[in-house]
Amino acid sequence: MTGTKTRILDTALDLFNRHGERNVTTNHIAEALGISPGNLYYHFRNKTAIVAALFERYRQQIWEWLPPPRGELTWQDKMHYLQGILESMWQGRFLHRDLPHFLHQDPELRAEYTRFVQDGMERGLHIYQGLRASGLIEASDEDLRALMVNTWVLAMSWPGLTHGLNPAAAENESLDRALLRQGIYQIVCLEAPYLRGEALDHLDAMKAEFRVGDSTENLLFTAFDASVREASNG
Template identity: 35%
Template sequence: MASLSLFNHFGEPNVTTLQIADELNISPGNLYYHFKNKTEILNDLFGRFERQMLSLISAPDAEVSIDDYWIVLHLVFECIAEYQFLYKDLVNILQRYERIAPRFRKILNRKLAVTQSVLQRLKERHIIDATDAELAALAHNVVLTLTWWPSYDVVTAKLPQEMDLNRGIAQTISQVAPYLRASERAEVLALSREYLDSDPGAMQNRDVHAQE
């Protein structure tokens, strides 16, 4: 998807339909035949993102292990990285594309509801020790990190165009770790260090094998 690559690299406001057509090596008229303007291109990309993200964030099974939660977290971050232009310029995009704004808020609300459900299930299984108020605050912090990590990473990264997937996952894990039982805490902190010490491809392979 040439438009997605251009949006991720240069930012959606800085990319024109002429650039997209040139990247595809087609005439602007040919591109216009499929998409009347950049809004239609963005709507198409957002639809793909929306379907992919909503398929990942669903209510958890009570018997799912904590390792499975981290695998889902990794896949969510991968989806965010794939469509990172949305997150890097989120406020601007939601203000300029009114049809996308309510759909993104739906995704955001789903992330929060699923995160709250996951944390509550872990508490019921005595894996997490926290008050209801602490769980509510923790759920919001996790969603905040998921949503704003790309922007934070752009500001702090040595290579601004490269989103560090592993640092974002490790940061999210570190927020949950203090509330876990000692045995699970040690495991997830070790996992967090593994993310920080590994390249994204290695961790992706690790999670794919974990699902087999």
């Protein structure tokens, strides 16, 4: 029997992801959960507190998926990190779309979020440096930093962009997953010019694994169409 507090967060996250935080009232959450509004406010003093708690949860999960590297990194480590990014994007897909509003109003939350971005950049940079130390990547310090920023922006923005264009994904998990895989493909292409050695050998296989749709047509949108077909067939 999980606690009410946890169940509130679970339900809120689900509703936020599906309908967007702005379209989900606290009464909706309570109703979906079968509890009273009063009960909900007993556990969270306001809606912002729910969002903040969800963010905190999200942050912890990311840190689990993306542990700081220990020593040299292998090709398998790199694949594992990519998987971690994929999972992180999946979990946080609502946050990066709706969080800005709360950052605007809640300085404390904003400070935490800023810290989160800083830590994420630092951690990601260490990973890239680990890959460089293993000879899997070749790049100057400056290029590595720029690459890290671009990877971060892409990973954080991709879910929001794709959902804006394709809201059906919110109700269709397999379509949603396909879109995210496409996001990983984009990250792979982002890193591609810097890969060396074993990483370079596996590049084509990696692209093939995450590529969605027919590469001869418009990339982004055939990906969507193909995903829709695939999802409605399955």
